[in-house]
Every structure is written in C-alpha cells, then in structure tokens.
Amino acid sequence: MHLTDTGPMVAEVSCQRQGAVVHVLLRHGQRMNAMTRSMWRQLREVFVQLQLDAGVRVVLVRGDGQHFCAGGDIAEYADFRFHEDSLRQFHEEDVWGGLSAMLECDVPIVAQIEGNCMGAGVEIASCCDLRLAASTARFGAPIAKLGFPMAPREAALVARVAGEMTAREMLLAAQVLDTPTMAQRGFLHRVLSAEQLGTEVEHLCARMSELAPQAARMNKRTLRALGQHGPAALAQLLLAAYAYADSREHREGVSAFMEKRAPVFPDHRHDT
Amino acid sequence: MHLTDTGPMVAEVSCQRQGAVVHVLLRHGQRMNAMTRSMWRQLREVFVQLQLDAGVRVVLVRGDGQHFCAGGDIAEYADFRFHEDSLRQFHEEDVWGGLSAMLECDVPIVAQIEGNCMGAGVEIASCCDLRLAASTARFGAPIAKLGFPMAPREAALVARVAGEMTAREMLLAAQVLDTPTMAQRGFLHRVLSAEQLGTEVEHLCARMSELAPQAARMNKRTLRALGQHGPAALAQLLLAAYAYADSREHREGVSAFMEKRAPVFPDHRHDT
Amino acid sequence: MHLTDTGPMVAEVSCQRQGAVVHVLLRHGQRMNAMTRSMWRQLREVFVQLQLDAGVRVVLVRGDGQHFCAGGDIAEYADFRFHEDSLRQFHEEDVWGGLSAMLECDVPIVAQIEGNCMGAGVEIASCCDLRLAASTARFGAPIAKLGFPMAPREAALVARVAGEMTAREMLLAAQVLDTPTMAQRGFLHRVLSAEQLGTEVEHLCARMSELAPQAARMNKRTLRALGQHGPAALAQLLLAAYAYADSREHREGVSAFMEKRAPVFPDHRHDT
Numbered sequence: 001m002h003l004t005d006t007g008p009m010v011a012e013v014s015c016q017r018q019g020a021v022v023h024v025l026l027r028h029g030q031r032m033n034a035m036t037r038s039m040w041r042q043l044r045e046v047f048v049q050l051q052l053d054a055g056v057r058v059v060l061v062r063g064d065g066q067h068f069c070a071g072g073d074i075a076e077y078a079d080f081r082f083h084e085d086s087l088r089q090f091h092e093e094d095v096w097g098g099l100s101a102m103l104e105c106d107v108p109i110v111a112q113i114e115g116n117c118m119g120a121g122v123e124i125a126s127c128c129d130l131r132l133a134a135s136t137a138r139f140g141a142p143i144a145k146l147g148f149p150m151a152p153r154e155a156a157l158v159a160r161v162a163g164e165m166t167a168r169e170m171l172l173a174a175q176v177l178d179t180p181t182m183a184q185r186g187f188l189h190r191v192l193s194a195e196q197l198g199t200e201v202e203h204l205c206a207r208m209s210e211l212a213p214q215a216a217r218m219n220k221r222t223l224r225a226l227g228q229h230g231p232a233a234l235a236q237l238l239l240a241a242y243a244y245a246d247s248r249e250h251r252e253g254v255s256a257f258m259e260k261r262a263p264v265f266p267d268h269r270h271d272t
Numbered sequence: 273m274h275l276t277d278t279g280p281m282v283a284e285v286s287c288q289r290q291g292a293v294v295h296v297l298l299r300h301g302q303r304m305n306a307m308t309r310s311m312w313r314q315l316r317e318v319f320v321q322l323q324l325d326a327g328v329r330v331v332l333v334r335g336d337g338q339h340f341c342a343g344g345d346i347a348e349y350a351d352f353r354f355h356e357d358s359l360r361q362f363h364e365e366d367v368w369g370g371l372s373a374m375l376e377c378d379v380p381i382v383a384q385i386e387g388n389c390m391g392a393g394v395e396i397a398s399c400c401d402l403r404l405a406a407s408t409a410r411f412g413a414p415i416a417k418l419g420f421p422m423a424p425r426e427a428a429l430v431a432r433v434a435g436e437m438t439a440r441e442m443l444l445a446a447q448v449l450d451t452p453t454m455a456q457r458g459f460l461h462r463v464l465s466a467e468q469l470g471t472e473v474e475h476l477c478a479r480m481s482e483l484a485p486q487a488a489r490m491n492k493r494t495l496r497a498l499g500q501h502g503p504a505a506l507a508q509l510l511l512a513a514y515a516y517a518d519s520r521e522h523r524e525g526v527s528a529f530m531e532k533r534a535p536v537f538p539d540h541r542h543d544t
Numbered sequence: 545m546h547l548t549d550t551g552p553m554v555a556e557v558s559c560q561r562q563g564a565v566v567h568v569l570l571r572h573g574q575r576m577n578a579m580t581r582s583m584w585r586q587l588r589e590v591f592v593q594l595q596l597d598a599g600v601r602v603v604l605v606r607g608d609g610q611h612f613c614a615g616g617d618i619a620e621y622a623d624f625r626f627h628e629d630s631l632r633q634f635h636e637e638d639v640w641g642g643l644s645a646m647l648e649c650d651v652p653i654v655a656q657i658e659g660n661c662m663g664a665g666v667e668i669a670s671c672c673d674l675r676l677a678a679s680t681a682r683f684g685a686p687i688a689k690l691g692f693p694m695a696p697r698e699a700a701l702v703a704r705v706a707g708e709m710t711a712r713e714m715l716l717a718a719q720v721l722d723t724p725t726m727a728q729r730g731f732l733h734r735v736l737s738a739e740q741l742g743t744e745v746e747h748l749c750a751r752m753s754e755l756a757p758q759a760a761r762m763n764k765r766t767l768r769a770l771g772q773h774g775p776a777a778l779a780q781l782l783l784a785a786y787a788y789a790d791s792r793e794h795r796e797g798v799s800a801f802m803e804k805r806a807p808v809f810p811d812h813r814h815d816t
Binding site: 108129160161183186187189207208211212214219222226227231238241243244245249250251253256257263 | 691
C-alpha cells in the first residue's frame with residue numbers, strides 16, 4: 001500500500017492506511033473518476049492485499065475531488081467493446097475481478113459518496129457495507145443511452161443491493177435518482193450535507209474500528225454466504241459458527257460489559 | 273391490435289399502438305375495471321402479440337376512467353370458485369396466463385395507476401417494470417374479508433415486488449395502503465398529482481422509446497432469470513451475455529456518445 | 545395458558561387469551577425484558593400451545609412496561625457463552641427453539657414495540673407479521689461491542705425481514721436506529737405516538753380477528769414456504785392450494801359480500 005503522485009490525468013486506485021482504517025481512493029482527474037481497465041485491476045489488487053492485513057479494521061472507499069465515480073471510461077470502449085471475446089474479458093475479468101475482491105473482503109467497507117455515482121460507481125458502492133452520501137449526490141446507470149445492457153453478474157449485484165425495482169428504473173428508463181429516493185429505496189444508510197459528510201464518515205470509521213474485528217469478519221462471511229446461497233448456506237455456516245466461544249475477543253467483550261468499562265479488542269488473528 | 277367500441281358495461285382488455293408505444297387499457301365500466309375471466313384471457317393475448325412485434329419499445333398499462341383495477345369481478349365468483357377444479361383452472365390458467373404473459377414480455381412496461389389498485393390490480397401492477405401513481409391511489413388485497421387466500425404464484429409475485437412485509441399487511445390485516453406508504457415500501461417509482469400523472473407518463477414513455485431496445489430486452493431477461501432462479505441463473509445467462517458486442521445498436525450508442533450527438537437506435541431484430 | 549404472579553425480578557414469557565386474541569408478554573423487570581434462557585424456552589412453549597388452539601385468530605406480542613426487549617440477559621452469559629458446546633446449545637436450542645416456534649405459528653402475529661428493541665428484541669419482532677411501534681422506540685443489535693457475531697440462523701432472519709443493509713448497519717457499525725429509519729427500511733408497518741400505540745394495536749387485533757382465519761393460515765404457510773425455499777416451493781404449495789374451494793369460510797365470505805352484509809367466519813378447523 002502506498003501513496004501515489006498526483007500528476008495530471010492520473011488514473012488509479014490507491015490506498016493509504018491510517019491506523020486501523022484504510023482509505024481507498026478512486027482517482028481519474030477530469031473524468032469524475034471514471035474507471036479504466038487498469039483501475040479495475042488495481043481495485044482488485046488493493047482489496048486482495050487488504051484481506052491479508054490483520055491490522056485493518058475498516059475500509060473507506062471514496063472518489064477524489066467532487067465525485068465518487070462517473071462510470072466506466074468511455075474513451076477506452078472502442079478498444080474492446082465491439083468484440084465478444086474482449087468484451088467478455090472486460091466484464092468477467094477486469095470489472096468482476098475488482099468487484100468480487102470487494103465482495104470477498106471480510107473487513108467492513110464504508111462508501112463516502114459525493115457527486116456522480118453512475119454505472120461502475122453504483123456497482124462499487126453496492127460492494128460496500130455502509131453507504132453515506134452527500135445530499136447532492138446522484139445515482140444511475142444510464143447505459144441504455146449507450147446501447148448496451150448491464151452484464152449479468154453486475155445486474156445481480158445492483159438488483160440485490162439497490163433493489164430490483166431501482167435496477168429496472170436505472171436500466172430501462174435511464175433514470176438518474178437523487179439521494180432522498182436512494183435513501184427511501186434502502187440503498188443509502190445516511191444522507192448528510194456535503195460539509196458534514198467527511199467528518200461524519202471519519203467518526204463512523206473511528207467508531208467501527210473499536211468494535212470486535214473477529215465478529216465483524218464472521219458477520220460478513222455469514223451475510224455473504226446467505227446472499228449467495230440463501231438458506232442453503234446455513235448447514236455449512238453452522239459447522240464453525242460457535243468456534244469463537246473461547247476466544248480472547250469474546251471474553252474481552254463480555255467481561256468489559258460486566259465490568260462497566262470500554263472493551264479493548266485485539267487484532268484479528270487468522271488462527272483464531 | 274385494435275380500438276374497440278365503448279358500449280355500456282364493456283369488459284375488455286384492449287390495446288392500441290401509437291408509434292413505438294403500445295397502450296394497454298383495462299376497461300370494465302361501473303366496476304372500476306374489475307377483471308373478468310375473459311379479460312384475463314385477453315390480457316394474455318395482448319401480451320403474447322406484443323412480444324412478437326419488433327417495433328414496440330414501451331408498453332403502458334392503465335385503467336379506463338378514474339381507477340386502475342378494483343380486483344376480480346366478484347359477480348362471476350359463484351360460477352367457479354366453490355369447486356376445486358374450476359378454482360384451480362381460474363387461478364392457474366386465466367389469472368396466471370395473463371400475469372405470466374406480462375412477466376415474459378421483453379419490452380419495458382409502465383403502469384399508470386389512479387384510484388383503486390386492489391387484488392388483481394396489485395398483481396397486474398407487479399408485472400410492470402415501472403409504476404407511477406396519482407397521489408390519491410389506494411392499494412390492497414383485502415380478500416381475507418371474502419374468505420379466501422391469495423393463490424401461491426400470485427402471492428410469490430406480490431411478495432417479491434411489493435415486499436413480503438407489505439404482502440403480509442395486505443393479506444393478514446386486509447389493510448388498504450396509500451401512496452406515501454407504497455412509495456416508502458419501494459413499490460411505486462413516482463407519485464404525482466392526478467393532474468400531472470398522464471403528462472409525466474407520456475413523457476416517460478417517449479423518453480424510454482428512444483433508448484436502446486435490444487439492451488432493454490437483455491436487461492429484462494437478465495432480471496427475470498435472476499428473480500426466478502437467483503444466482504443459479506448466472507451460468508446460463510453468461511453464455512450469450514456478450515453476443516451483442518458487434519451489433520448496430522451497440523456501435524451506434526457508443527459512437528453517438530463519442531460524437532456528442534443523440535443516438536438513433538434501430539428497431540430490435542430477433543436475429544441479432 | 546395462564547396469568548402469572550408479578551413478583552420482583554420475574555423473568556418469564558406469559559400469555560393470556562382474551563377472546564380470539566392471545567396476548568404474549570415478555571417480562572423481565574429491571575432488565576428491560578432481556579431474554580433469559582428460561583424465557584426462550586417459555587416463548588417456544590407458548591407458541592407451540594397457541595398453534596394447537598383453533599379458537600386463536602390473532603397473537604399480540606409486547607414487552608412489559610416501557611420496553612419491548614433489550615436483548616439477551618447478559619448476567620447469564622458467563623455460564624455458557626465461553627464453551628462451544630453450550631454456546632451452540634443456547635443458540636440452536638434455546639433461541640432458535642423460541643424463534644422457530646414463532647415462525648411456524650400459522651396465526652397472524654402483531655408486535656407492539658415501545659422503548660428498546662435490541663438484539664433478541666429485533667429477532668422476536670422479525671418473527672411477527674405486523675410491527676407497530678411507538679415513535680420513541682429504538683432498534684439495534686450492538687453485539688459487536690460485546691465481542692460476538694450474530695448466529696447464522698438469526699442473521700438470516702433479521703437480514704430477510706429488516707433487510708440485508710440494515711443488518712449490516714446494526715452488526716458492523718453497532719448502529720442504533722430510530723423509528724423513521726426503521727419505517728423507511730420497511731421493518732415497521734406503522735409508527736404512532738406512545739399514547740396512541742396501545743389503542744391502535746387493540747383496534748387492529750380486533751379487526752384482524754374478524755377476518756377469515758383459514759385464509760390467514762394458508763397465506764402464512766404460503767409466505768413461509770416461499771421465504772424458505774423461494775419459487776421452488778410452488779410445486780408443493782400448488783398441490784393443495786385450492787382445496788378450500790368448498791369450505792364454509794369461503795362460501796360465507798363470498799356470500800356475505802354478494803348480500804352486502806358483514807361476514808361471520810367460523811373458527812378454523814384442522815379437518816378443513
């Protein structure tokens with residue numbers, strides 16, 4: 001993980017760790033952080049690395065500047081979209097490579113959303129656990145104007161998280177939706193003024209980083225398996241569901257409560 | 273497709289094509305468009321025909337006069353409801369015949385909802401992709417007052433689209449819900465004044481008819497398969513998901529964007 | 545079913561039948577009705593008994609005093625939580641024993657929610673069909689502060705009823721949510737002032753107890769099977785879906801409507 005230069009027209013996904021919180025930044029200057037193929041691959045790499053770092057407790061995803069992400073980088077489209085093989089490779093390897101690494105991340109992910117959150121932006125936000133937005137943010141996937149459908153895995157993701165109805169409105173009517181609507185549809189956890197958003201997200205991440213990290217990972221794995229397999233996931237989940245009983249984290253949490261003090265949870269260890 | 277006479281007590285589902293938009297009208301005078309068995313069969317026929325017409329880009333479903341649809345036509349119930357075989361035939365062939373033809377329609381469907389939208393009305397609206405309502409509309413399925421449950425396929429449809437919680441409230445408490453509630457529950461895309469509704473729906477249909485028709489059909493098929501089979505549908509969907517790469521529609525959409533002009537999409541062709 | 549003494553620090557789940565309505569009371573004085581292991585077993589027993597009583601038409605679940613239920617009784621945790629076997633027994637037998645008996649109950653269940661509705665409280669409320677809350681109620685499952693995850697079956701229940709997004713917010717951020725938020729998320733059917741809540745719930749239960757009891761049971765079985773098995777449940781459901789055709793209840797409901805009088809539905813009989 002590293003900080004990167006801020007040159008003109010940088011197109012990258014970078015990350016920076018600040019204590020237990022990792023900041024993932026989507027950055028593509030002058031294009032409202034539209035995702036290039038290279039950025040999708042970097043997104044994957046960032047989340048694969050995060051997953052290996054036991055000291056990370058919260059991930060914050062945001063866009064550089066005034067926007068979250070305006071979609072895919074259309075300037076690249078002529079290079080690969082008009083051939084079935086390269087189009088498949090783009091969606092199944094580049095895009096889904098990045099999104100699936102986010103979905104497989106066991107650490108809680110917070111999205112901080114300002115400005116345009118379109119297409120790829122909605123997909124990336126859908127892979128986050130909590131979504132906080134500035135009241136001025138706008139959401140959509142108006143690709144019906146560009147003459148193509150949403151790829152199946154991506155449509156399944158957006159329909160699951162934003163709701164099938166919202167997916168239909170975005171895809172079939174190319175509708176752009178505002179924050180009150182996206183909060184009502186259950187996509188946004190909180191809507192704040194643009195001025196307050198950064199501070200509130202910072203407080204939320206600080207608060208989340210003091211919660212039990214092993215419990216968070218178990219909860220994420222449970223909800224992921226249920227989302228993928230439905231109730232059929234339960235038999236497998238129950239095999240190891242209570243192995244945490246004697247862990248330090250569990251004992252610390254209950255003890256602290258009984259002793260009326262704040263718990264201090266150890267970092268997650270892969271062997272517990 | 274044809275326009276029909278407006279005699280007294282006409283009970284029919286008619287349709288009229290205006291350019292790329294087909295208007296489907298539920299009409300049963302003096303009964304708030306309650307569905308007769310014959311109307312269910314006509315509903316099926318209308319949507320089977322629509323599906324074959326490559327020039328149709330949007331379907332608008334509405335009720336004649338001041339109501340969408342008040343439910344089933346109770347005047348017919350004594351003829352068939354009290355015998356298991358004829359009751360099964362009614363639900364599985366007449367009602368599900370109509371609803372399943374709507375669900376299998378690949379063209380986007382908009383519901384324009386005014387007044388009463390009850391029972392069969394909620395089911396028909398649930399088969400539409402976008403639902404716009406007048407603020408005075410009312411929704412429910414108070415059949416618990418009539419002594420019978422919702423048939424399983426219909427309950428699955430309403431629970432999926434209106435939400436399981438709303439289905440429980442309608443069925444177990446015979447609750448009639450207003451438009452703010454149905455918008456909050458995620459059933460309604462937009463709520464408008466009765467004066468504005470017709471004009472807004474007209475604008476929406478005009479706008480939708482300029483979007484890419486092949487992409488719309490692919491999106492509808494994807495969302496339908498996911499709704500029916502969940503993530504298990506993905507393997508099948510991915511086989512042909514990128515065959516559109518070299519299509520005229522796809523090239524036109526991306527080219528128009530690059531050239532900063534409005535795209536002009538050709539009609540959908542079944543061979544592309 | 546019986547009324548019980550109100551001693552100091554009583555911890556019990558009691559029930560009392562008033563006509564066709566059974567009142568289930570969660571009571572644990574000075575602990576905001578936190579559930580003990582014994583209370584979970586009583587909850588099971590109460591609902592197993594209810595299910596056998598053909599005269600019951602509505603169940604009302606509420607907490608004693610100013611709260612619904614503050615969660616599990618942490619005072620008991622040191623006795624069983626730190627050993628995998630006893631922890632598994634607690635979740636799979638005690639907790640799931642109670643919750644599954646509620647889910648298997650064919651009679652409509654109304655939750656009246658005031659004050660704190662946390663952890664076990666959210667789970668119990670999620671097993672109800674309709675949820676009405678006082679505007680001052682608060683919802684959450686902040687067990688990440690206690691160092692443990694939500695057990696898989698319970699997480700599946702809460703994610704299904706409150707929504708996956710709300711489950712993530714409660715579990716990963718230990719967020720406590722207010723009534724406007726829980727109404728927007730689709731968890732609460734109605735929010736009322738604390739003064740009005742009791743009266744409105746009483747009216748609702750009275751109204752529901754006049755609806756068709758056999759239809760309610762069929763609707764609950766249909767929605768339960770669909771929730772557990774998805775569309776795969778339909779084949780089984782359709783086998784007996786129309787056997788009610790010739791029942792007294794069905795004939796009474798339709799006849800009463802035709803005769804413009806209020807229906808009088810007979811009690812549900814297990815042989816019809």
